[in-house]
Amino acid sequence: MKTPLPERIMKNGVRCSRFFVPSMQVEKIKEEQKKLDENAVIRLIKEQENKNLEISAFKMELETAKRSYGVQFSQLEEEAKCAKEEFAQKAQEHEHELKELRNKIEEIKGQVKTTDEEDKYLEISALKQELETTRKTYEVQCSQLEEEYEHRLEEYEHRLEEFRNEAERIEEERKKADEREINRLMKEQEENKLEISSLKEELETIKETYESKYQKWNMKMNQLQTVVEFQFSSLQKMKLSWESMKGSFVKEQTAYAGDWERLGANLKPVALAAENYHALLAENKRLFNEIQDLKGNIRVYCRIRPFLSGKKEKESIVEHIGENELVVANPSKEGKDTLRSFKFNRVFGHDTTQAEVYSDIQTLIRSVLDGYNVCIFAYGQTGSGKTYTMTGPNGATSETIGVNYRALNDLFRISSSRESFVEYEIGVQMVEIYNEQGLAVPDASLFPVKTPPDVVKLMDIGLKNRAIAATSMNERSSRSHSVISIHVHGKDLKTGSTMDGNLHLIDLAGSERVDRSEVTGDRLKEAQHINKSLAALGDVIFALSQKSPHVPYRNSKLTQLLQTSLGGQAKTLMFVQINSDVSSYSETLSTLKFAERVSGIELGAARSNKESKDLSSLKNTLLAKDEEIERLQLHKSSNRKRNLIPPSRSSKNFDEFLHHQYELSGGDIGKNIAETSGLTDSDFDGRSSDHSDSGITDGSENSNITEGTKSSDKMERSKAVRKTVQAMRRLGLAPSITGNQIKDPLKKSSAEMLQLLLSLLRQSKPSILTAAGVWPNFIGTQLRAEEEEASVNGLKFPLPNCSSWITGFEALLGGDPQKNGGDDATTWPPDLSI
Numbered sequence: 001m002k003t004p005l006p007e008r009i010m011k012n013g014v015r016c017s018r019f020f021v022p023s024m025q026v027e028k029i030k031e032e033q034k035k036l037d038e039n040a041v042i043r044l045i046k047e048q049e050n051k052n053l054e055i056s057a058f059k060m061e062l063e064t065a066k067r068s069y070g071v072q073f074s075q076l077e078e079e080a081k082c083a084k085e086e087f088a089q090k091a092q093e094h095e096h097e098l099k100e101l102r103n104k105i106e107e108i109k110g111q112v113k114t115t116d117e118e119d120k121y122l123e124i125s126a127l128k129q130e131l132e133t134t135r136k137t138y139e140v141q142c143s144q145l146e147e148e149y150e151h152r153l154e155e156y157e158h159r160l161e162e163f164r165n166e167a168e169r170i171e172e173e174r175k176k177a178d179e180r181e182i183n184r185l186m187k188e189q190e191e192n193k194l195e196i197s198s199l200k201e202e203l204e205t206i207k208e209t210y211e212s213k214y215q216k217w218n219m220k221m222n223q224l225q226t227v228v229e230f231q232f233s234s235l236q237k238m239k240l241s242w243e244s245m246k247g248s249f250v251k252e253q254t255a256y257a258g259d260w261e262r263l264g265a266n267l268k269p270v271a272l273a274a275e276n277y278h279a280l281l282a283e284n285k286r287l288f289n290e291i292q293d294l295k296g297n298i299r300v301y302c303r304i305r306p307f308l309s310g311k312k313e314k315e316s317i318v319e320h321i322g323e324n325e326l327v328v329a330n331p332s333k334e335g336k337d338t339l340r341s342f343k344f345n346r347v348f349g350h351d352t353t354q355a356e357v358y359s360d361i362q363t364l365i366r367s368v369l370d371g372y373n374v375c376i377f378a379y380g381q382t383g384s385g386k387t388y389t390m391t392g393p394n395g396a397t398s399e400t401i402g403v404n405y406r407a408l409n410d411l412f413r414i415s416s417s418r419e420s421f422v423e424y425e426i427g428v429q430m431v432e433i434y435n436e437q438g439l440a441v442p443d444a445s446l447f448p449v450k451t452p453p454d455v456v457k458l459m460d461i462g463l464k465n466r467a468i469a470a471t472s473m474n475e476r477s478s479r480s481h482s483v484i485s486i487h488v489h490g491k492d493l494k495t496g497s498t499m500d501g502n503l504h505l506i507d508l509a510g511s512e513r514v515d516r517s518e519v520t521g522d523r524l525k526e527a528q529h530i531n532k533s534l535a536a537l538g539d540v541i542f543a544l545s546q547k548s549p550h551v552p553y554r555n556s557k558l559t560q561l562l563q564t565s566l567g568g569q570a571k572t573l574m575f576v577q578i579n580s581d582v583s584s585y586s587e588t589l590s591t592l593k594f595a596e597r598v599s600g601i602e603l604g605a606a607r608s609n610k611e612s613k614d615l616s617s618l619k620n621t622l623l624a625k626d627e628e629i630e631r632l633q634l635h636k637s638s639n640r641k642r643n644l645i646p647p648s649r650s651s652k653n654f655d656e657f658l659h660h661q662y663e664l665s666g667g668d669i670g671k672n673i674a675e676t677s678g679l680t681d682s683d684f685d686g687r688s689s690d691h692s693d694s695g696i697t698d699g700s701e702n703s704n705i706t707e708g709t710k711s712s713d714k715m716e717r718s719k720a721v722r723k724t725v726q727a728m729r730r731l732g733l734a735p736s737i738t739g740n741q742i743k744d745p746l747k748k749s750s751a752e753m754l755q756l757l758l759s760l761l762r763q764s765k766p767s768i769l770t771a772a773g774v775w776p777n778f779i780g781t782q783l784r785a786e787e788e789e790a791s792v793n794g795l796k797f798p799l800p801n802c803s804s805w806i807t808g809f810e811a812l813l814g815g816d817p818q819k820n821g822g823d824d825a826t827t828w829p830p831d832l833s834i
């Protein structure tokens with residue numbers, strides 16, 4: 001395809017426009033055009049020649065056809081001639097034969113005249129007849145030959161006629177074809193003429209355009225020339241000024257180099273400091289965590305649930321999410337006062353993944369294998385994502401599984417990586433607290449597990465059994481507190497020392513406003529129980545944050561269960577889950593306030609439950625002895641006629657569970673008490689040489705225990721406390737008192753002591769209590785004194801119904817306070833002999 005000329009010229013024009021006159025280019029174009037025209041003429045001539053050749057070939061073909069027709073025609077004439085001649089010859093032959101026959105007849109006639117005339121006449125007439133027949137046959141043959149000849153002649157003439165017609169038709173067609181071809185060629189010639197003239201016209205126009213453009217370019221060239229000259233002169237000037245600037249710049253550069261060097265020297269320490277900044281930040285974080293560990297603060301991680309897909313995206317109350325800060329806005333207010341900021345150890349936003357959440361608590365999980373007790377619990381409004389964080393969503397994948405599965409996987413992974421030097425046994429127990437009843441799932445026993453799938457199976461059974469009901473706030477609301485306890489017992493294969501770590505993973509039931517969740521009947525009862533137990537948790541937290549002497553753990557099964565984690569030497573972490581939806585503002589705010597209080601609680605440094613080989617074997621011996629004593633005591637007490645209310649099956653199971661927890665924690669609290677109160681381990685041993693003190697080995701023999709109660713001296717009371725703890729320990733119960741409280745039993749531990757004693761009674765073991773020589777005279781006195789003091793100061797006493805407790809206690813022990821002197825402490829105790 002030919003490039004349109006104007007375009008070509010444009011391109012070339014642009015190329016030339018810089019510095020050359022484009023006349024050469026025009027010449028070139030003209031030449032190109034000429035060549036093109038010539039080519040077109042040559043092409044036309046060639047085409048005409050081809051046509052002529054075609055015509056002459058056609059003519060030749062026609063000549064050949066004519067000739068072949070002529071030959072055929074003369075052949076036919078020849079054939080006809082031959083046939084005529086043949087016919088004439090045959091006619092002559094027949095004439096000749098006829099003549100011969102006539103001669104013969106004449107001859108015979110002559111002979112007949114001489115011989116018997118009659119016979120000869122007959123013979124002659126027979127011969128005449130024969131002759132006549134022969135003549136007729138000849139005539140028929142002659143007429144047949146004539147006919148055939150006529151027929152052939154006709155045929156030849158007909159064919160000749162056809163040839164003639166064909167020749168005429170061909171001639172006609174040739175003429176027509178010639179005419180057509182001539183017309184076409186003429187037309188083509190016309191068209192070519194037109195094309196040539198239009199091309200000439202186009203060329204003329206191009207020439208004109210080119211001329212005008214050429215003029216313009218010339219003008220522009222002149223202008224450009226002027227500009228270039230001007231620029232050249234200014235370039236000269238600039239060069240000169242640049243030279244001078246270069247000189248001054250070199251001077252400046254030298255000065256700057258000096259300055260840079262000085263600045264570099266000054267910046268070095270800053271750069272070093274910057275390099276260390278991140279390391280320092282990490283170190284700061286680590287140190288902060290260490291301080292937290294040392295202070296034993298409950299760690300609080302806040303997680304914000306994303307808006308659920310399928311539900312309408314609503315306005316969020318969360319204004320800001322920092323690494324450890326969260327700002328929420330009150331949707332019903334406006335202005336600055338609407339904002340409230342909360343600080344936690346970590347805040348996880350909507351898009352935080354399960355893996356990111358877990359990575360922040362991984363070290364905590366690992367410490368279980370070093371003998372620490374760790375408790376992780378999720379708290380929050382119903383539907384705020386507690387189960388999601390702890391377990392994961394329904395049909396969770398490896399990305400969405402929650403803390404529980406990740407923790408177990410880690411425990412198994414780390415334990416197997418240490419298997420060459422530590423032998424670990426891992427056991428799992430699942431407990432559900434539903435309507436204030438502790439139910440072990442699938443039953444009360446601790447399941448030894450070897451691999452993560454074992455645990456997954458167990459957890460699945462537990463999850464399926466979990467009480468779930470639909471509330472209007474969350475379709476899949478779990479109505480129970482679910483507790484997964486993982487017990488790890490490790491034995492160092494080299495030193496023989498042992499360690500016991502516990503991990504409690506707790507998914508609390510969702511808190512909710514009863515009026516908002518619109519529940520009735522059983523669901524209302526459940527909600528009330530849940531709220532009650534969460535309120536009890538709040539009371540415990542409040543008492544701990546106030547460092548109150550009394551912490552009301554016993555007010556609910558939940559706080560009882562969390563007792564060792566909240567008040568003991570455990571590492572505790574709370575996930576506070578919130579829903580950022582505007583409609584949940586009031587619940588979210590109270591949840592955050594509660595979490596803020598929790599984060600302020602200091603539990604004291606966590607301690608590892610590690611024991612040397614000797615100590616652990618000693619403990620094992622003691623345990624065996626304790627069991628034996630208990631068995632004997634039970635045997636004795638079974639002989640007693642006293643009617644005590646049997647505990648319900650579920651609460652028994654739960655208490656067994658608590659008992660077990662205590663055993664697994666290694667009797668840590670008892671040990672602590674022994675250390676802080678100055679008692680040795682042998683004091684806890686039933687084999688103590690002081691029979692009047694121990695009393696446990698032989699139970700009834702030491703039933704007279706008035707000695708301790710008569711004396712008001714501190715030592716005696718301390719002894720009573722020790723004995724109670726001893727009795728508790730033998731029962732496998734964890735007393736909820738700390739070393740500090742026991743240091744001064746008169747002032748600090750009376751309320752606690754009463755609770756401990758009552759819990760012993762609930763275990764139907766009054767004989768042990770009696771045998772331990774414990775009598776709550778001093779406790780009763782102290783309780784009342786405290787109560788009075790509290791009421792004088794207008795404070796709420798931690799045990800509001802302590803009087804009724806004391807009465808119940810006394811009644812349970814079989815004493816009658818009225819009969820034995822009522823409030824008069826010195827007349828106590830009644831006769832406790834069994």
Ligand SMILES: Nc1ncnc2c1ncn2[C@@H]1O[C@H](COP(=O)(O)OP(=O)(O)OP(=O)(O)O)[C@@H](O)[C@H]1O
Binds near residue numbers: 350509510
């Ligand atoms: N971080 C999250 N990412 C995605 N979905 C989440 C997240 N947290 C919670 N959800 C979804 O929100 C819904 C409610 O969560 P979940 O059941 O864990 O709440 P809950 O606090 O345990 O409720 P309840 O107290 O009633 O048992 C579920 O459908 C869950 O999958």
